[in-house]
Amino acid sequence: MEAFKNDHIEAYIYQQAKGGNRDSGDVYFLHAEEDYFICAIADGLGSGIVARQSAEVMPRILEEHHEESIEELLSRINEHMVQKRGAAVAIVKVDYVKHTIQHSCVGNVRLYIRQQDGKMLYPLPVMGYLSGRPQKMKTQEYAYQNGDLFFMHSDGVELRSPKAYLSQSDDPLTLSEMVRATVKPGDDATFIAGTLLL
Numbered sequence: 001m002e003a004f005k006n007d008h009i010e011a012y013i014y015q016q017a018k019g020g021n022r023d024s025g026d027v028y029f030l031h032a033e034e035d036y037f038i039c040a041i042a043d044g045l046g047s048g049i050v051a052r053q054s055a056e057v058m059p060r061i062l063e064e065h066h067e068e069s070i071e072e073l074l075s076r077i078n079e080h081m082v083q084k085r086g087a088a089v090a091i092v093k094v095d096y097v098k099h100t101i102q103h104s105c106v107g108n109v110r111l112y113i114r115q116q117d118g119k120m121l122y123p124l125p126v127m128g129y130l131s132g133r134p135q136k137m138k139t140q141e142y143a144y145q146n147g148d149l150f151f152m153h154s155d156g157v158e159l160r161s162p163k164a165y166l167s168q169s170d171d172p173l174t175l176s177e178m179v180r181a182t183v184k185p186g187d188d189a190t191f192i193a194g195t196l197l198l
Contacts, residue, residue: 001176004030004194008096009037011194012176016156018047019185025051026154026190029059031066038066040091041109041190042077043154045129051188054087062091070104071137074130078106082132089130090152094144094196101150101196104139106130113142114149114166122162146198151175156189158182171195 002013009032017024025044031037042058044051057080061073068076070091077089088107095102103111105125113121123140149166157179159165169175172193183189 001180004032006032006037008032008197009094009194010172010197011039011192012172013190013192014176014180014183015190016183016185016188018156018188021048021188023049023052024188024190025055026156026188027052027055027059028190028192029062030192031062033066035095035097037094037096038062038091039152039192039194040089041152041154041192043088043107043109043188043190045085045087047188050085051087054081054084057081057084058087058089070102070139074104074106074135074137078130078132078135081130084132086129086131088154090125092150092152099144099198100141101144101148102139102141104137106135106137108155109152110162111150111152112162112166113144116145116147118167120163120166144196146196148196149175149194150196151179151191151193153179153191154189156183156187157191158184
């Protein structure tokens with residue numbers, strides 16, 4: 001498990017390739033600037049090398065253009081999916097100054113946010129996947145407080161009750177260890193668990 005920490009974010013990342021495969025079809029990305037943090041998961045259709053070729057478009061685009069809006073980034077990724085298998089992609093952007101978390105997703109990468117008052121947010125993704133064809137994008141924005149938890153995962157992670165996992169976790173490391181114990185070897189699986197700090 002990989003860890004990421006700065007004054008505003010503490011996050012843990014876990015990734016597992018489908019049993020028998022050397023390459024995961026999932027790819028993740030994390031990057032921090034002075035006033036924002038961005039993280040993303042891409043789940044290439046299928047598994048193995050062909051899936052990974054589609055998923056790897058995402059980190060290349062975000063590395064070069066992370067200052068752009070989420071919708072601009074998703075559009076760029078979509079343009080590069082022509083003649084590839086395609087991928088589900090979710091992006092989260094945290095603005096340290098405005099104390100907001102933005103999210104957009106096309107496909108079955110899910111995000112959950114547990115706020116300090118116990119309220120759970122379940123931002124809905126746009127159905128489908130990025131394939132080079134015209135695609136609707138929808139960015140959602142939420143205010144966050146110190147200690148809010150977020151959890152983003154590909155479909156290889158099956159959470160029967162996301163609310164229970166997030167409610168029982170005081171920090172992202174505890175949440176990560178609880179979820180990791182449930183991951184089965186039958187699919188590519190990736191998750192990012194984080195807490196937002198003021």
